[in-house]
Amino acid sequence: MKAAIYSRKSKFTGKGESIENQIQLCKEYAFNHFSINENDVLIYEDEGFSGGTTDRPQFQLMLKDAKNKKFSTLICYRLDRLSRSVVDFSSTMEELQQYNISFVSIREQFDTSTPMGRAMMYIASVFAQLERETAAERIRDNMLQLAKTGRWLGGITPTGFESEPVVYIDPAGKERKMYRLSPIAEEFEMVKLIFDKYLELKSLTKLEQFCIMNNFKSKNDVDFKRYSLRFMLSNPVYAIADKEMYNFLLENSYEVYCDENEFTGEFGVMAYNKTQQDKKNPSCRYRDVSEWIVAVGAHKGIIPSATWIKAQKLLLQNKSKSYRKVRNSSCLLSGLLKCRNCGSYMRPKVSRPNKDGEITYYYMCEMKERSKRTRCDVKNVQGNNLDKAVVQEIKKLSMSDSELYTTIQNDKFTIQAAQNTVENEIALIDGKIKANEQAINNLVTSLSQGQNSTASKYIITQIEELDKQTAELKGRLLKLKEVEENNQSKEQNLDVMKSILSAFSKNIDTVDIDAKRMFIKSIVENIVWDGENVEMNLFGANSEKKQLPPTETI
Structure with missing residues (x-):
């Protein structure tokens, strides 16, 4: 069993429990309550950092080590050493619980390995949830007030609009500034055409093809895809606010926060409140329309309400027929094979069986298919032959006399030499830190014995200088430990690569299709086709590249 001790102090002062005292008290608790010794204790110290934030170097390193299961119990002197925020404390507890790590605070006798400790943790999580919900209510209340003004709250404006400032006088007579949306003529015409084409084509897939063929781009200067077109078509910001629009919104459970006479x-x-953000998942997700806050805007609508409503009904009608990618059960390189001409993935397409009854397939550039050859016209590649060629090439790489095998061995020697240098420097800095801490303790003792002596100010200067040196050494030590961990990770990755290559050669001909795909994706980063030649790029080993033999085209 290993235990971790975390200590924190906002700044170096003579008040409160010092970092050293916190650590010593935590050690005594660990030795008395767990069957461990000095070698089983990991120490993380943050001095000069506030408990109001979790952005502390040693705290983050501690969480990283917790994830890697380097200890099973975390000990602190007091709860607020971990965090002064209920939400942050609860979040840390949830993370530790996820890694099956118990937490002990010796001052409050808080121990999550006991029933009482778990009960206290539950209470803390309840308060954290209450704090989050209260904050969410404040945000929603603020949105309701802003909705009455119809202003734009910021961020990337919808396609067809830009943000413009508007100066106004508030009820107190003060000059204020807000922002509203203003149409952009060129984008305005494109948005109108997209709505009209959708009602004409009645298909997001066909609408996507139309946009690609006509080189229509989004605000981020990328091609429109089905999901971005759906977001555009379902966004009420384009609709004109009239009576028909008001009735549709009410009938379909939108929350409308203004009177009918404003339409x-x-x-x-x-x-407002259309999307929900998650720190762990940065992708944008739309809330259900019943959670949206809808009001009349300060901008001019550009799509007649009747057109926008027809688009919503068609989107709902087509939802049950949503696009599904056809999965080929035989191909191995889907998600790996890319077109060099345009950078798009190449997707498998099933062809007729050959004379032996084997199902044949070929890989086609996705952009070529979506644009109907207007944006890319690279040749298709025969899939059965390409899959076999990739498998054979990886088999060759697994042989002990291959160039890749030699590269992996050389990389290991290089990493081991660098690791020895890092470990020696870590040992040297550890020794300097201990010597400085001992010197500081001796100077503090001298200071306490002769507080009124003329030497006191010189002793304090020495203490401050040693403390500054120690902080710099700890900063360097932290960086070295990161380098040490990265080197260990690189060496492990090389060992894993060797193991996978060996297992690939022995098992690839006997495992099923899914296992073959997994084997190949664990070795190959991507494969590039330029219409004539194939290039295979491998993970690790200095991003090894392999040119494959000529492959049949279609």
């Missing part, structure tokens, strides 16, 4: 047909519609 005059002069302005557009604004919808």
Whole structure:
């Protein structure tokens, strides 16, 4: 069993429990309550950092080591050493619980390995949830007030609009500034055409093809895809706010926060609270429309409400027929094979069986298919032959006399030499830190014995200088330990690569299709086709590249 001790102090002062005292008290608790010795204790110290944030170097290193299961119990002197925020404390507890690590605070006798400790942790999580919900309510209340103004709250504006400032006088007579959406003529025409084409084509897939063939781009200067077109078509910001729009919104469970008489047909519609963000998952997700806050905007609408409503009904009608990628059960390189001409993935397409009854397939560039050859016209490649060629090439690489095998061995020797240098420097810095800490303790003792002596100010200067040196050494030590960990990770990756290559050669002909795909994806980063030649790029080993023999085209 290993235990970790975390200590923190906002700044170096003579008040409160010092870092050293916190650590010593935690050690005594660990030795008395767990069957461990000095070698079983990992220590993390943050001096000069506030408990109001978790952005502390040693705290983050401690969480990283917790994830890697380097200890099973975390000990602190007091709860607030970990965090002064209920939400951050609860989040840390949840993370530790996820890694099956118990937590002990010796001052409050908080121990999550006991029933009482787990109960206290539950209470802390309840308060954290209450704090989060209260904050969410404040945000929603603020949105409701802003909705009455119809202003734009910031961020990337919808395609067809830009943000413009508007100066106004508030009820107190003060000059204020807000922002509203203003149409961009060129984008405005494109948005109108997209709505009209969708109603004409009645298919997001066909609409996507139309946009690609006509080189229509989003605000981020990328091609429109089905999901981005769906977001555009379902966004009420484009619709004109009239009576028909008001009735549709109410009938379909949108929360409308303004009176019917404001839907005059002069302005557009604004919808707030449409998306939800998650720190762990940065991708944007739309909330259900019943959670949106809808009001009349300060901008002009650009799509007649009747057109926008027809688009919503068609989107709902087509939802049950949503696009599904056809999965080929035989191909091995889907998700790996890319077109060099345009950078798109190449997807498998099933062809007719050959004379032996084997199902044949070929890989086609996705952009070529979506643009109907207008944006890319690279040749298709015969899939059965390419898959076999890739497998054979990886088999060759697994042989002990291959160039890749030699490269892996050389990389290991290089990493081991660098690791020895790092370990020696870590040992040297550890010794300097201990010597400085001992010197500081001796100087503090001298200071306490002769507080009124003329030497006191010189002793304090020495203490401050040694403390500064120690902080710099600890910073260097932290960076070296990161380098040490990276080197260990690189060496492990090389060992894993050797093991996979060996296992690949022995098992690839006997395992099923899914296992073959997994084997190949663990070795190959990507494969590139230029219409004539194939290049295979491998993970690790200095991003090894392999040119494959000529392959049949279609």
